[in-house]
Amino acid sequence: MARKNLKGTAANQTVSRRQFMTQAGAAALSLTILRPELVKGTQANSRIKLGVIGLGGRGAWIAGLFQKHGGYELVAGADYFRDRVDAFGAKFSIPSPMLFAGLSGYQRLLETGVDAVAIETPPYFHPEQAAAGVDAGVHVYLAKPAAVDVPGCHVISECGKKATARKRAFLIDFQTRTNPLFIEALKRVHQGDIGELVFGEAIYHADCPFEQWYDLLTKDPGNPEAWMRGWGLDRALSGDMITEQDIHALDVMNWIMQTPPLYAIGSGGLTARPKIGTCWDHFSVYYQYPNKVAFQFSGRQFNGYGTPEGIKNRMFGSKGVLETEYGGNVLIRGENFFRGGKTAEIYEEGAVNNIATFYKNIAGGDFGNPTVAPSVQSNLITILGRKSAYENRLVTWDELGKDKEKLIPNLKGLKD
Numbered sequence: 001m002a003r004k005n006l007k008g009t010a011a012n013q014t015v016s017r018r019q020f021m022t023q024a025g026a027a028a029l030s031l032t033i034l035r036p037e038l039v040k041g042t043q044a045n046s047r048i049k050l051g052v053i054g055l056g057g058r059g060a061w062i063a064g065l066f067q068k069h070g071g072y073e074l075v076a077g078a079d080y081f082r083d084r085v086d087a088f089g090a091k092f093s094i095p096s097p098m099l100f101a102g103l104s105g106y107q108r109l110l111e112t113g114v115d116a117v118a119i120e121t122p123p124y125f126h127p128e129q130a131a132a133g134v135d136a137g138v139h140v141y142l143a144k145p146a147a148v149d150v151p152g153c154h155v156i157s158e159c160g161k162k163a164t165a166r167k168r169a170f171l172i173d174f175q176t177r178t179n180p181l182f183i184e185a186l187k188r189v190h191q192g193d194i195g196e197l198v199f200g201e202a203i204y205h206a207d208c209p210f211e212q213w214y215d216l217l218t219k220d221p222g223n224p225e226a227w228m229r230g231w232g233l234d235r236a237l238s239g240d241m242i243t244e245q246d247i248h249a250l251d252v253m254n255w256i257m258q259t260p261p262l263y264a265i266g267s268g269g270l271t272a273r274p275k276i277g278t279c280w281d282h283f284s285v286y287y288q289y290p291n292k293v294a295f296q297f298s299g300r301q302f303n304g305y306g307t308p309e310g311i312k313n314r315m316f317g318s319k320g321v322l323e324t325e326y327g328g329n330v331l332i333r334g335e336n337f338f339r340g341g342k343t344a345e346i347y348e349e350g351a352v353n354n355i356a357t358f359y360k361n362i363a364g365g366d367f368g369n370p371t372v373a374p375s376v377q378s379n380l381i382t383i384l385g386r387k388s389a390y391e392n393r394l395v396t397w398d399e400l401g402k403d404k405e406k407l408i409p410n411l412k413g414l415k416d
Contacts, residue, residue, distance in 0.1 A: 048139075048362060051076035051098075051114040053106045053129055055084040058143065059120030063092065065351055066118065071359045076112050078105035079121075080228055080414070102415045110136040116169070116362070117141065122231040123148050123239050124409055127155035130170075134159045139169040141358050145247050145379050146172055148239030150403040153376050153383070160372030169361045172375035174251055175350020178357070181330040181340045185322060186255055193336035194317030200295040201314045202253045204246040208273055208281065208301045217276050224414050233277030236409035242268075242283045242389075243382040246299040248326060250385070251378040252313045253287070253295050256322070260377060261287040261295070263396040266389030272302040285385035297385065 050072045052063045056079070066072045077088040078100040089099045100108045106129050110117070116139035119129050123145050133140040140163065146156040156172075163170035176182055188194075213230025220226045231237040238244040254260075266285035273281045281302045287295040311326035320334020327346055332338035361367065380400060387403070388395040 047071055047073040048359065049073050049075045049113065049115045051078065051109045051112065051117045052088070052120065053078045053109060053117055054120035054122075054125075054143075055079035055081075055088045056120070059118070060084070060088055060091070062118060062120060062351055062355075063088070065348070065355055067092065069352075069355050069359060071363070072116075072355075076100070076109045076114055078109040080105070081225075103411065104416050107132060110138065114138055116358075119143060122228070122237040123244055124152075124231075124237045124407065127152040127159075130159050131155055134163050134166070134168065134170065137166065137168065139163075139358070139362055140171070141354070142170070142172050144172060144174055144251075144375065145239055145243050145382065146375055147379055148236065148243060149405060149407045150380065150383060150400060151406050153379050156379075157372065157376050160369045160376075164367050164369050167365070167367050169358055169367055170369045170372060171354060171358045171361070172371045173351060173354045174248075174371070174375060174378075175346050175354070176248060176252060176326060177255065177371070177374075178350045178353035179330075179343050179346050181343055182252075182255075182324060185324065185330050185332060185338060185340055188332060188336065188338055189256060189315065189317075189322050190258070193320060193332060193338070194315065194322055194334060195319030196317060197257075197291075197293050198316045198318060199293060200253060200256060200316065202249040202295055202297040202312070204249040204299040204311050205304060205307065205309045206245070206301060207303055207309070209245075214274060214276055218274075224410055224412060227409070228414070230277070233279050234409055235278040236407035238279060239382070239407070240279045240386055241281070241301045242285075242299055242386045243379065245301065246283065246297070247378055247382050248311045249299070249313060250297060250381050251375075252311075252324060253297070254374065254378040254381055256313070256315050257289055257293070257295070259290065260381065260397045261289050261384065263288050263394050264384045264388040265394050266385045266387075267392070268389040272300075280389075283385060283389055285389060287381070287385065 048071060050066055052059055055077055063074055067074055074092045076098040077085055077094060079085050080103060082101040085099045085101045098112060110132060117133050118141040120143050127147050130140050130142050147153045160170050210230050210232040216226050217230050227234045264285050264287050268280045268283035270280045282300045285297045313324045315322040320332050320336055322332050324330045327344055329342055330340040384395055384400050
């Protein structure tokens with residue numbers, strides 16, 4: 001969702017600096033002949049008609065990547081804010097009848113005959129919009145996190161199953177899991193190269209990426225449109241930082257462990273940055289896994305005064321240590337050394353790879369939708385840590401699965 005504010009990493013570089021990997025770019029530009037029965041409303045050899053829901057910073061940015069791929073035709077856009085809708089239409093030459101504003105704009109977009117949608121709205125809206133997309137018979141490309149609460153995660157799980165049954169693609173966009181160096185390193189860990197797993201560490205340390213909205217929210221805290229602008233400071237709209245942002249580090253933890261934790265004990269609060277909004281600025285969570293393997297996670301979203309920032313994981317084993325960094329080095333130290341390399345362009349390359357995979361799955365009729373289950377599990381892991389921190393107690397995985405609490409933002413007064 002929000003662009004990550006990581007000083008000194010690829011995630012904070014401008015789009016113009018990023019270069020596509022040769023392999024990813026070639027894959028993206030090698031278009032497959034589409035079987036007409038696989039794409040709603042299209043004919044063979046035609047491009048996928050794509051609508052983008054959520055036209056803020058990342059939505060407008062990723063729309064450009066879909067366009068560059070060559071297999072998509074941007075035909076519609078929807079966002080709550082009219083200024084974003086108009087800017088999107090002007091940038092991509094989309095006529096006004098295909099542009100929709102307001103909370104229900106996405107519903108009108110789904111009625112236009114699009115083949116697929118990319119959903120880039122605040123996370124609170126993801127389950128409702130994704131479910132509507134699946135019910136409308138379109139392919140769904142969904143930003144992370146998939147949901148802000150446990151009921152929302154269950155909705156996304158059902159969406160994935162329903163999409164598969166209806167022969168539709170449903171992809172959740174995590175950049176890390178598409179990176180060849182991460183893939184190879186995790187493969188080696190899972191085949192035993194670092195030996196028996198001992199304990200791990202996961203961190204996401206960064207400044208707050210929503211500082212630009214401090215003044216607006218301070219001056220007009222009762223305006224729901226102000227919160228829609230600065231949604232990352234609203235707990236219900238974003239899921240709080242541990243779910244909206246820190247999920248990147250916790251997803252790698254989940255990828256390493258391949259199984260959910262038994263329980264979590266967390267802490268945190270809003271201490272270091274201005275008391276604006278309902279989200280915390282730091283979390284620290286202990287995750288206990290089977291076989292006495294534990295992970296310690298910490299995340300901050302405030303000024304670190306020069307302390308190294310980034311998304312980093314380490315897994316210690318009896319024969320070696322896995323070290324990974326989003327936008328940095330990936331390697332294995334120890335008896336089975338793996339040099340790996342740098343992942344400097346992962347922010348854009350990951351999206352490019354997922355866009356290419358989404359196209360390939362639609363064109364090739366591959367509707368297994370394998371990103372859904374691990375993405376939902378990672379999402380739930382963030383909620384487990386959040387709940388334990390909020391309630392200042394140990395929360396088990398089994399207990400979380402039965403949780404029915406829904407985060408509900410204040411949308412009163414917003415235009416439909």
